[in-house]
Amino acid sequence: MKNLKIIPLSLLLLLSFSCVGNEKNVSLENDSVNTFSKKVASVDSLVIKSNIEQNLGVLSSKNKLPDGSVIPERGTTEGRQKTKEYIKSVLVGYGYKPEMHSYRKNGDNIFTILNAETTTDEYILVGAHMDSVKNMGADDNATGSSAVLEASRVLKELKGRKVNIIFAWFDEEELGLVGSYAMAKDFKKKGMKITSVHTMDMVGYDSDKDNNMEIEQPDGILWDYYNMVNKNHNLNFPLIRTNGGDTDHVAFRETGFEAVGICEEWYHGDTTPEYHKKTDTYQTLNFDFITNVTKLVSAVVGDLSLQVAAPTNIVIKKHNLYPSRKRAHFHSSYDEIK
Numbered sequence: 001m002k003n004l005k006i007i008p009l010s011l012l013l014l015l016s017f018s019c020v021g022n023e024k025n026v027s028l029e030n031d032s033v034n035t036f037s038k039k040v041a042s043v044d045s046l047v048i049k050s051n052i053e054q055n056l057g058v059l060s061s062k063n064k065l066p067d068g069s070v071i072p073e074r075g076t077t078e079g080r081q082k083t084k085e086y087i088k089s090v091l092v093g094y095g096y097k098p099e100m101h102s103y104r105k106n107g108d109n110i111f112t113i114l115n116a117e118t119t120t121d122e123y124i125l126v127g128a129h130m131d132s133v134k135n136m137g138a139d140d141n142a143t144g145s146s147a148v149l150e151a152s153r154v155l156k157e158l159k160g161r162k163v164n165i166i167f168a169w170f171d172e173e174e175l176g177l178v179g180s181y182a183m184a185k186d187f188k189k190k191g192m193k194i195t196s197v198h199t200m201d202m203v204g205y206d207s208d209k210d211n212n213m214e215i216e217q218p219d220g221i222l223w224d225y226y227n228m229v230n231k232n233h234n235l236n237f238p239l240i241r242t243n244g245g246d247t248d249h250v251a252f253r254e255t256g257f258e259a260v261g262i263c264e265e266w267y268h269g270d271t272t273p274e275y276h277k278k279t280d281t282y283q284t285l286n287f288d289f290i291t292n293v294t295k296l297v298s299a300v301v302g303d304l305s306l307q308v309a310a311p312t313n314i315v316i317k318k319h320n321l322y323p324s325r326k327r328a329h330f331h332s333s334y335d336e337i338k
């Protein structure tokens with residue numbers, strides 16, 4: 001929280017007010033919480049850092065693919081093709097049947113569905129963009145992509161799921177959320193009942209090791225739900241609410257789904273100095289932080305899929321009450337990127 005001093009006092013008061021509100025809302029005496037804690041080995045304890053390191057290493061050209069080649073970057077058709085093949089191969093290894101969501105020439109999202117144990121038409125979606133700005137894109141966004149892969153492995157172990165979970169990797173985010181808009185619109189058209197969408201973008205930088213995580217534009221119950229899960233699973237990470245956008249959760253919100261983004265401290269300043277540079281490499285990342293973000297998101301999605309009740313008396317607050325900072329402008333094509 002290097003730059004906390006630049007937040008106006010009124011915003012600080014709002015932030016602290018909303019935290020006080022959550023303290024009231026979260027009660028460990030809540031029946032559903034008790035049922036949950038008896039029933040479930042926490043998914044957060046199943047998250048394995050070395051899996052994230054391995055997948056992130058391949059996606060950001062530090063580690064080789066099984067054929068001995070590397071993915072040099074994820075901002076050309078060729079680099080993105082290799083990326084898609086790799087993500088699919090990892091999913092197959094986890095026992096999934098990944099699907100391509102091809103929406104235009106060379107534009108393909110990947111997704112896979114983890115069915116609930118009971119029949120339901122309800123879904124939760126967790127996703128991240130897999131493309132980069134023609135760099136190794138370790139933080140942006142091999143971090144989110146690897147976190148979703150690990151969440152997909154871990155949540156498969158969760159017994160008693162009552163809601164289906166979609167894991168998604170979006171293409172062409174850097175060209176203006178192209179892949180995530182295409183997926184959101186198609187799923188909307190199909191009438192899919194997706195009750196919450198969680199996207200991670202840049203979740204690997206934490207130079208001061210304070211574990212601060214920014215929760216961007218949490219719709220509906222999501223801010224309170226993240227805080228409840230954070231406590232109930234004894235994670236206790238410092239969560240900071242922001243109005244951050246310019247990434248995939250926006251595409252889903254604009255299409256009519258409730259969504260939230262998870263990010264390192266983009267607004268508060270503890271964010272990668274290598275953003276959109278050739279130097280956004282594996283070596284600059286904090287893997288404990290990525291692991292912690294993966295634990296939080298897996299625990300939240302896990303509890304939502306078990307239908308653990310949300311805190312009562314949630315007061316919905318407008319996103320524009322919270323601070324935000326623009327990300328770099330989108331590119332019209334990868335060729336434009338130097």
Ligand SMILES: [Zn+2]
Nearest residue numbers: 140141201202
């Ligand atoms: Zn990104």
